[in-house]
Amino acid sequence: MSALTLEQWRERLAGYIASEKRILExxxxxxxxxxxxxxxxxxxxxxxxxGIRxxxxxxxxxEAAATPRTRRVFTLRPY
Known part of the structure; x- marks a missing residue:
């Protein structure tokens, strides 16, 4: 179901949170x-x-896929 956009997932999450609140009440x-x-x-x-999870x-x-990964470059020098 990952064909949804980030905004659609956030809207869905907001709906689940609202439902959870009503259920708890x-x-x-x-x-x-x-x-x-x-x-x-x-x-x-x-x-x-x-659903919230x-x-x-x-x-x-x-969000992790959209975040650019940084690379670290190490320089090794022999003794």
Whole structure:
């Protein structure tokens, strides 16, 4: 899934973080009372956190590939 751009990965990460916040605030809630109440259960926290880890890993990979590598040159002199 690395065909996404850096900006798309960052947007995806922001979405996962927002979802994680909503899940942490309330995993499940009901509207109404009794037998007519409608229930809503959010996604599993573990899946959202796995998505956050995946996004962070892909962002780090893309940023590392874009960063120029420096080379060190050593000069050895015999004794």
């Amino acid at each position: 309330s995993q499940e809630y009901a509207v109404g009372q009794g037998g007519t109440a409608r229930r809503n259960r959010r996604a599993d926290l573990e899946q959202v956190q796995a 995946e996004c962070n890993a892909e962002i780090a990979k893309i």
